[in-house]
Amino acid sequence: MEDKRVIRSEEVQEILGTPPSWIVQWGTTVVLISLVVLGALSWYFKYPDKVSSKLTLTTLQPPVPIFAKTDGYISRVLVQDGDSVQQNAILAVIASGATYEDVLKLEADLQLLQGFDQDAFLSYEPDRTLQLGEMQSDYASFVQLYQDFSFTK
Structure with missing residues (x-):
């Protein structure tokens, strides 16, 4: 098998083997000056630490405005x-002549009577x-009207 390596002449080896010293000196100088210039420019032109802009934050379920059905002063807030x-859900109570607990008791009584159950009518005491x-x-x-109503079985 023949050796396929290319053997270059001594003159070619000398040219390719050692670069001229002036190329190394000027190349090193150009690279060093470029780094110093880039460093100076990066010191002079600073990137801002704070960016100001307008932001609109949205959610999947945005808050809903709530309006009362009647006007009045709020006497009790039931949620934080x-x-x-x-x-x-009841969020607040508007001031009125009624007691909030009594209105809730009446509502519970009416829901009990709303089923038109005879036992509920007989056991109800206003x-x-x-x-x-x-x-x-x-x-x-x-x-x-409740007292006038006659309950018969």
């Missing part, structure tokens, strides 16, 4: 700021001490 609430404010006359009419 930032709480999650369910639909139709509370005459409820303070219902504007609803007091309607409640008195309901109590009177």
